[in-house]
Every structure is written in C-alpha cells, then in structure tokens.
Amino acid sequence: MATFNINNLNSTMNEFLENSMKKRKSRQVLIAEYEEWLNKIERMRSEKFQHFITTNKFGYRQNFQHSINLELNNRISIESLEIDKVHTGKFLLCQVINRCVKMNPLFTLIEDPEGNVDRIALYNWVEQSAIPVKDRKKVLSIHEASKFLPIGTKLAIKNPYYQLIPSFDVIISPDGPSLNTHFDPVIRSDNPNEVIVIDHDNELLNNIKWFNNLKMKEKKINVMAADDKQILSADDFRQSGNKYFISNDFAAAVDEYTSGIKLEPHNVTLLANRAEAYLRLNQFGKTLNDVEIALKHEPGHLKAAFRKGKALCGLKRYQEAIIILKDLVSRLLVGNDDSTASIKQSTEILLKHANIWDSESRYGKYDYTKIVDEFCEKIKINQDSGDWICGTGPRLDHADFLSDDIEIRPVKKRGRGLVAKRDIPEGTLLMVSKAFEVVYGNEASLSYVSMDFASKTINTVTHSELAKRIAQKLLVDPDLCQEVYKLYAGPEVENLGGDLLCSVDVRRIEKIIKYNYFELVEHWDIWHTEENKRLTKDLGAGLWILPSYINHSCVDINVDRLVIGDMMFIRTCRPILSGKELILNYCSPVNSYEVRSYALRLHGIKSCSCRLCNLDRSESEKVKLRRANILETYEKSLEPRMQLSFISANYSPPIKELTKLIDELKELRGKHPDLEFHSFELKSDLAEAYVRTGNVLQSLLVFKEIYNFEKTAQLSQFSSDAAYKIASHYVRLNQMKEAKEWWDVVLKELAGSIRGKFNEGETKWRKEALYLAKKLSPKMFSDAKNIGLL
Numbered sequence: 139m140a141t142f143n144i145n146n147l148n149s150t151m152n153e154f155l156e157n158s159m160k161k162r163k164s165r166q167v168l169i170a171e172y173e174e175w176l177n178k179i180e181r182m183r184s185e186k187f188q189h190f191i192t193t194n195k196f197g198y199r200q201n202f203q204h205s206i207n208l209e210l211n212n213r214i215s216i217e218s219l220e221i222d223k224v225h226t227g228k229f230l231l232c233q234v235i236n237r238c239v240k241m242n243p244l245f246t247l248i249e250d251p252e253g254n255v256d257r258i259a260l261y262n263w264v265e266q267s268a269i270p271v272k273d274r275k276k277v278l279s280i281h282e283a284s285k286f287l288p289i290g291t292k293l294a295i296k297n298p299y300y301q302l303i304p305s306f307d308v309i310i311s312p313d314g315p316s317l318n319t320h321f322d323p324v325i326r327s328d329n330p331n332e333v334i335v336i337d338h339d340n341e342l343l344n345n346i347k348w349f350n351n352l353k354m355k356e357k358k359i360n361v362m363a364a365d366d367k368q369i370l371s372a373d374d375f376r377q378s379g380n381k382y383f384i385s386n387d388f389a390a391a392v393d394e395y396t397s398g399i400k401l402e403p404h405n406v407t408l409l410a411n412r413a414e415a416y417l418r419l420n421q422f423g424k425t426l427n428d429v430e431i432a433l434k435h436e437p438g439h440l441k442a443a444f445r446k447g448k449a450l451c452g453l454k455r456y457q458e459a460i461i462i463l464k465d466l467v468s469r470l471l472v473g474n475d476d477s478t479a480s481i482k483q484s485t486e487i488l489l490k491h492a493n494i495w496d497s498e499s500r501y502g503k504y505d506y507t508k509i510v511d512e513f514c515e516k517i518k519i520n521q522d523s524g525d526w527i528c529g530t531g532p533r534l535d536h537a538d539f540l541s542d543d544i545e546i547r548p549v550k551k552r553g554r555g556l557v558a559k560r561d562i563p564e565g566t567l568l569m570v571s572k573a574f575e576v577v578y579g580n581e582a583s584l585s586y587v588s589m590d591f592a593s594k595t596i597n598t599v600t601h602s603e604l605a606k607r608i609a610q611k612l613l614v615d616p617d618l619c620q621e622v623y624k625l626y627a628g629p630e631v632e633n634l635g636g637d638l639l640c641s642v643d644v645r646r647i648e649k650i651i652k653y654n655y656f657e658l659v660e661h662w663d664i665w666h667t668e669e670n671k672r673l674t675k676d677l678g679a680g681l682w683i684l685p686s687y688i689n690h691s692c693v694d695i696n697v698d699r700l701v702i703g704d705m706m707f708i709r710t711c712r713p714i715l716s717g718k719e720l721i722l723n724y725c726s727p728v729n730s731y732e733v734r735s736y737a738l739r740l741h742g743i744k745s746c747s748c749r750l751c752n753l754d755r756s757e758s759e760k761v762k763l764r765r766a767n768i769l770e771t772y773e774k775s776l777e778p779r780m781q782l783s784f785i786s787a788n789y790s791p792p793i794k795e796l797t798k799l800i801d802e803l804k805e806l807r808g809k810h811p812d813l814e815f816h817s818f819e820l821k822s823d824l825a826e827a828y829v830r831t832g833n834v835l836q837s838l839l840v841f842k843e844i845y846n847f848e849k850t851a852q853l854s855q856f857s858s859d860a861a862y863k864i865a866s867h868y869v870r871l872n873q874m875k876e877a878k879e880w881w882d883v884v885l886k887e888l889a890g891s892i893r894g895k896f897n898e899g900e901t902k903w904r905k906e907a908l909y910l911a912k913k914l915s916p917k918m919f920s921d922a923k924n925i926g927l928l
C-alpha cells in the first residue's frame with residue numbers, strides 16, 4: 139500500500155500515481171481488508187460514535203433523470219476506471235458483495251460481472267424517509283445499514299467518479315489523517331438519481347455473465363414501509379406528506395404532495411403545502427409555481443400569498459415581494475380576527491425584511507451595527523456539543539449587492555476578471571456577496587480529506603465538506619448549477635454543455651473550490667473569546683460566486699475583502715480608473731516567496747507577476763542566501779531568546795541583534811523599502827523587546843514605523859492592532875492627549891474596515907465605531923477602558 143507524506147506531496151504522489159496505475163489490489167486483498175474493517179467498526183461502534191452519522195439532513199428522491207441510457211456499450215468495468223476521473227456517459231454495472239456501513243456516505247463492496255472488486259461510497263443515497271423517525275438520531279449497526287443495499291443487489295452507477303480517499307482504517311481513526319496517510323480509490327456517487335437498483339429480471343442483465351452471480355437474500359428497505367398504510371386518495375397523500383413534513387423530511391413530503399396533485403391538479407391545499415415544503419428546501423422557483431397556481435384558483439388564500447412573498451424574496455425579487463406583502467397586510471388589517479393574527483405578524487416581519495433587502499441590493503445600504511449584532515449573536519457555540527446555539531450558525535440574512543461600476547470581462551493572461559467601467563473613488567463598496575456555501579471549522583469533522591491528482595494536492599477536510607454540501611445544494615436545486623459551473627475549474631476540466639450543465643459533478647465542484655475558495659480569517663478578537671475557542675483552529679472556508687472573478691496580486695491591490703459571518707464585502711482600497719482590473723490578494727505579502735508560491739499554485743497560479751514576486755525572482759543568489767541566513771539566525775537564536783525574556787527577568791531581550799538584522803534586511807531590499815516584508819515579525823519583536831527593558835518611548839517609535847508600513851503596504855487587517863499598541867504606549871507615557879488621538883485612529887481603522895471610511899464632517903462616527911469595537915473586539919475594548927482610553 140502506498141504511503142503519503144503530506145509535506146512531501148510531489149514525489150510521493152508521483153510514485154503513488156505510478157504504482158496505483160500499474161497495480162490494483164487483488165480481489166482477495168480487497169475483500170479481506172473490507173471484512174477486517176467491518177469487524178473493527180462493530181467493535182468501535184459501542185465506544186466511539188463520532189464518525190457514524192446516520193442520515194443526511196435532507197432526503198433526496200426527486201430531481202431530473204439523466205439522458206444517459208443503460209445501453210451495454212456504455213458499460214465500464216472496474217478495471218477501466220481511471221483515478222481522479224468522472225466517467226461521464228458511462229455506467230458501472232455491479233452487484234453488492236458485502237455488508238454496508240452508513241457513515242457520511244453509504245459504503246459497501248461491489249463486484250462487476252468480470253469479478254473485479256472495489257469499494258463504493260454513495261452520498262445522499264439513503265433516503266431519510268427510509269429510516270423511521272424514531273431511529274434517525276441513532277447510529278446504525280452494520281446489520282441495519284446493510285438493509286439499504288442487501289448482498290446481491292444489482293446496481294448501475296452512472297457517471298462513476300473514481301476518487302482517492304484515505305484508506306478505511308484512517309477514516310475510522312479518531313485522530314483523522316496523519317502525515318503517513320494511506321489512500322485508496324473508491325467509486326463515488328453523490329447523485330442518488332444516478333444509482334439505479336436493477337431488478338433481477340431486467341433485460342439489461344440477460345446478456346450478462348457474472349463471475350459469481352449472487353441472489354439477493356433480503357429485500358431492500360421500502361420507504362416508510364413499516365408504518366405506511368395503503369394510499370388511495372389525494373387526501374391520503376396530503377396526510378402522508380404532512381407526516382414527512384413534520385419529521386423535517388421535506389423532499390419526501392414534496393413527493394407525497396406531488397402524488398396527490400397528480401390526482402387533483404387544482405387542489406389548493408396540496409399546492410400550498412408543497413410550496414411550503416419547497417420553501418424549506420430553498421427551491422424558490424418551484425414554490426412560486428405552486429403558489430401562483432393555488433392563487434389562481436383561490437385568490438384569497440392567505441398562506442399561499444405569504445409563501446409567494448417568501449419565494450420572491452428567495453429569488454431576490456424584493457420589489458415584487460414588497461407589493462405582494464403590502465397587499466396581504468392591508469387585507470389582513472380588514473379581516474383583523476384572531477385566526478389571522480399569526481400570519482399578520484409574520485407578514486409584517488417579512489415585509490420589514492424585504493424592505494431592508496431591497497435597499498441593500500439596490501443601493502448597497504447596509505446597517506452595519508445590526509449586521510454585527512446578528513453576527514455576534516449567531517456565532518455563539520454550545521460548549522458541550524460544539525454546535526451552533528442558533529441553528530444556522532453565523533450565516534446572515536442579507537441581500538447581495540453589485541455596483542453598476544464593474545463588470546466581468548476577459549483580461550490579459552488571467553482568463554476573466556472584474557473590470558471598472560468608470561473611475562471609482564477609494565472606499566467605494568463594489569460588491570456584497572453571500573457565500574454560496576461556507577463551512578466553518580466546527581462543522582467539518584465528518585468529512586474526509588481526498589486527493590487531487592492533477593495538481594498533486596490534498597483536498598482538506600473543510601474543502602471536502604464544502605464539496606459535499608455544494609453537491610447537495612445542486613442536487614436539491616439543479617438551476618444553481620449554471621452559476622457554479624461557470625467558475626474557473628482549472629485547465630484540465632472541460633467546458634460543459636447540454637445535460638451535464640445541470641448535473642451534480644463532485645469532481646468539478648472540488649476543482650471549482652480549489653481555484654475559487656476563500657479562507658475565513660479572523661479580523662477581531664471575538665474569535666478568541668472563551669465561548670468560541672472551538673472555532674480558532676481552522677475558521678473554515680467558503681465559495682463566494684462573484685468575488686471569485688477577482689484576480690490576484692501579492693501587492694498593489696486595489697480592493698479589500700471583509701467577511702462578516704457568510705457575507706463578503708468588497709471595497710476599493712485605492713481609486714480605480716476606468717478600464718482597470720480589480721485586484722485583491724489570495725495570500726499575504728508578509729509570507730516568503732516560497733510560501734506564497736506554494737499557496738498560489740494551490741489556487742492555480744503558476745507564476746505571479748506582481749512587483750514583489752518579480753523583485754524576489756530577480757535577486758542574486760548571494761542576496762537570497764544572506765537573507766536566508768539572517769532569517770535562520772532570527773528563528774533559531776533570537777526568537778527563543780525573546781521567548782525566554784518573556785518568561786524570566788534573568789534574560790534580557792536581544793535588542794541589539796534584532797536591530798542589526800532588521801537594518802540588514804532593509805539594506806538587502808535596496809531601493810524597495812516598501813517591499814521589505816521579511817522584517818515585519820522582527821520589528822514586532824523589537825517593539826516588544828523595548829517594552830521589556832522599560833524603554834516605552836523607543837517601542838512606541840517602532841510601533842509607529844510598523845503602523846506606517848502597514849498603511850502603505852495595505853495590510854489593513856493589522857493596522858488597528860498597531861494603532862492600539864501606540865495608544866496604550868502613550869497611556870504608559872502619561873500623554874493622554876496623544877493616547878486618545880491614537881485611540882480614535884484605532885476606532886476609525888476597525889469600524890472603517892467594516893462600514894467604509896467615515897466622512898470628514900461626520901459627527902456621530904464615534905458612537906458607531908465604539909459600538910462596533912465593543913462588539914467585535916471585546917478584549918481590546920475592555921482593556922482600553924481599564925487604561926482610561928474611554
């Protein structure tokens with residue numbers, strides 16, 4: 139079995155690629171390994187449940203059918219499967235030969251007619267409704283899970299994706315993947331519509347000779363089989379649908395209502411109920427269709443009108459929603475009886491929100507204090523379970539905004555980009571985008587890393603979880619495929635056409651994430667509060683559609699991004715002339731050339747041609763070597779001495795040595811002091827070192843130098859911290875006037891990064907800034923209070 143060292147991907151990956159292409163594990167080995175794994179799981183089941191999740195949040199049963207037909211000449215054998223490839227247009231005919239494990243996907247072992255064996259991972263396949271409501275929170279035993287796909291079940295898996303995931307042992311290891319993770323291929327499908335159970339008498343099987351033709355011993359579980367009664371009428375379907383609805387299985391509820399609607403196409407109750415189920419699945423287009431038919435037959439149907447308002451909001455058609463909701467409120471005022479009190483209240487609340495969303499989306503007017511309040515409320519975590527206290531976590535209810543001043547255009551050497559249509563001043567809000575999907579650090583524990591062969595990189599747990607969720611979202615609403623699949627997916631992914639543009643292709647989604655994801659970064663100390671300590675390890679990552687069109691440069695950026703919850707705000711940080719491209723950075727210039735290059739390669743940028751990268755590449759070997767030596771001295775000798783000086787007064791901080799190294803680093807940059815990022819960390823240490831020795835004034839000067847550098851280098855995420863250090867140093871020096879002036883700078887920096895710069899004449903700025911600082915940086919705020927800054 140091949141072994142990976144994540145730190146040394148390229149060589150081990152190539153080696154593994156070669157080995158795995160040459161040699162597959164034998165049938166006997168695969169079966170033996172799988173059996174051993176099942177035994178381990180049975181033993182572990184009683185001890186450690188974390189990895190065994192029973193059901194997905196949604197059950198998927200509806201959706202379109204593919205036009206790929208099951209003609210035998212489209213059949214592919216296991217032997218012909220290629221790693222890291224979706225075999226589009228092909229199907230794998232196979233039978234289940236072992237028991238199942240239901241974790242995030244349903245795993246089992248299958249065999250094709252030729253007798254080749256492999257593992258399959260079927261995501262979203264077990265319908266929630268197939269598991270009785272009372273058992274949904276339980277961990278399924280292997281015996282129970284195996285009822286979903288009994289041994290002998292014949293399957294056709296369309297468009298199979300042959301993916302590398304950590305070996306099964308790694309998956310169930312509570313520690314997750316380690317540096318020596320073993321990877322194995324698995325046949326993956328995320329679309330339950332592409333996994334077809336074939337009846338044994340199906341004519342497709344007539345001409346198939348099986349190496350080992352198994353008969354099915356048990357019957358596959360039927361949906362709601364146990365407690366179902368025979369359904370006869372539309373009302374029976376309504377009741378059955380309601381049953382699913384109450385158990386939060388909205389897709390199954392939709393199916394039931396649909397069966398009822400087939401019997402009575404104008405049944406307004408069924409249409410209105412199905413509309414509500416669609417709403418819960420965020421399928422706003424389908425909601426709208428249903429309520430419009432319902433309202434045609436019964437214009438006075440209040441709930442249908444309310445749902446129409448909601449659907450229009452979901453479709454971002456806020457002005458139409460406002461008209462509908464205003465009309466509904468006025469009708470409800472006339473009636474004014476107790477039975478309509480609750481819908482009246484909900485309508486008024488929705489109308490208020492629709493007005494806010496309308497103003498946000500049309501004018502880019504956001505109430506930042508309310509947004510921050512919402513964020514601070516939603517980011518709270520239950521310390522015992524690690525789940526959000528508010529179900530959705532910090533996903534906020536706000537509208538997108540797109541300035542008319544920019545548009546997507548082809549740009550030289552970078553594919554497409556966002557370009558200014560006219561001159562745009564500094565500090566202009568250009569775009570607000572809600573994440574298409576975001577995964578926070580505390581939400582990803584049930585996913586597994588996977589391998590991207592083409593770029594020889596690992597898809598992290600967060601990325602894998604993101605891919606799974608995006609696939610689920612597209613499965614529920616295939617209309618969304620277009621906007622996602624338009625995003626850059628790397629040179630090796632072909633353009634799609636026809637049917638495939640609206641099918642779920644996890645590999646493509648993985649690539650899109652790879653090239654377009656944004657990592658969440660901590661801007662404020664609210665991320666570090668005791669309550670939120672579960673978040674700090676890896677904040678998470680997400681996919682934002684429109685911001686994904688902005689290209690990168692390490693320095694000389696002209697737009698800044700800020701994420702609050704799942705909303706990304708893009709503002710100009712310098713004026714942009716008409717025809718110029720918007721540029722932000724995918725990685726920080728503070729990192730070394732090597733670190734940046736690695737990060738950029740992951741983003742699909744082979745060679746960055748910004749001023750900083752050009753300068754780094756143009757330097758002589760001598761300069762590079764000298765700098766490397768300096769940084770090594772700092773890391774190996776001075777940094778540890780700094781640490782010691784923090785712990786014990788017996789050690790004095792290495793001020794002289796730090797100063798010397800900083801000066802030398804500056805000298806090595808020659809005529810480009812604005813690009814001297816290497817001394818950034820050293821300067822912070824020097825400033826702290828002066829404090830240790832009681833030389834606050836000198837420390838203050840260094841912090842001012844740091845602050846000025848951050849301002850010119852557009853390192854806006856750091857500058858409020860440096861300004862705060864300066865303010866607190868002035869307090870120590872008893873110069874309260876200067877201290878308060880710098881405290882104002884802190885407030886303006888912090889609040890300005892959220893709501894844009896305050897205008898010169900603005901008088902109420904302090905109140906708003908103090909409010910935002912208190913909410914987002916509670917530690918700094920209370921410290922400032924203690925030292926008399928407010």
Ligand SMILES: C[S@@+](CC[C@H](N)C(=O)[O-])C[C@H]1O[C@@H](n2cnc3c(N)ncnc32)[C@H](O)[C@@H]1O
Nearest residue numbers: 552553554626653654686687688689690741742
């Ligand atoms: C997030 S996308 C940006 C939008 C992309 N240009 C498009 O056409 O959709 C990232 C990709 O854009 C290209 N790109 C962005 N910045 C670049 C740069 N500075 N140099 C070269 N390519 C760049 C790379 O292909 C990268 O994988």
